[in-house]
Amino acid sequence: MQAAYIHPTADVEEGVNIGPETRVWHQTHIRRNAQLGTGCNLGKNVFVDEDVTIGNGVKIQNNVSVYRGVSIEDDVFVGPSAVFTNDLRPRAANPSWTITPTRIRHGASIGANATIVCGIEIGPYAMIAAGAVVTRTVAAHQLVMGNPARPAGWVCACGELLSRAPEQPEEIRCAACLATQVDELHAV
DSSP: OOOOEEOTTOEEOTTOEEOTTOEEOTTOEEOTTOEEOTTOEEOTTOEEOTTOEEOTTOEEOTTOEEOTTEEEOTTOEEOTTOEEOOOSSOOSSOTTOOOOOEEEOTTOEEOTTOEEOSSOEEOTTOEEOTTOEEOSOBOTTEEEETTTTEEEEEEOTTSOEEEOSSSOOSOOSOHHHHHHTOGGGGOO
């Protein structure tokens, strides 16, 4: 395995652990004690706050800030300019503020300019549409869109739309995945 690549303009503080084959691009700032897995890609101008954990194979596009309290599991995609929050009652002067955790589960995808309000979980292989404002927990394989984000269907682990029905379909694999028996993508 190749060592991590860190662009010369990136700022990586002490105590950061970056896995092999991870690429950290222009003007990215990674704060102390952050943990990044193997084979990740952090685009230009990404901010990773202290004590954040990011799994293996994660892609974070340009202009994303991942604040303390956000946990990102393996194989998650975060689109450009997506926003995470970590405080339910933000004030400029609040000495007793509390971090409210947010968890992004394995294989989830977050579209460009989506806002993820803290205190929720985005389930495995869920898909958040571009520009969505997510204020509630999202189920595994669920597609949500809008402001506030509302259920809009169900997706296969490969991203294919399966159904627009409110209830999760019995089969959560698309025809192509069924034909190739890609079961490892569908473990929830």
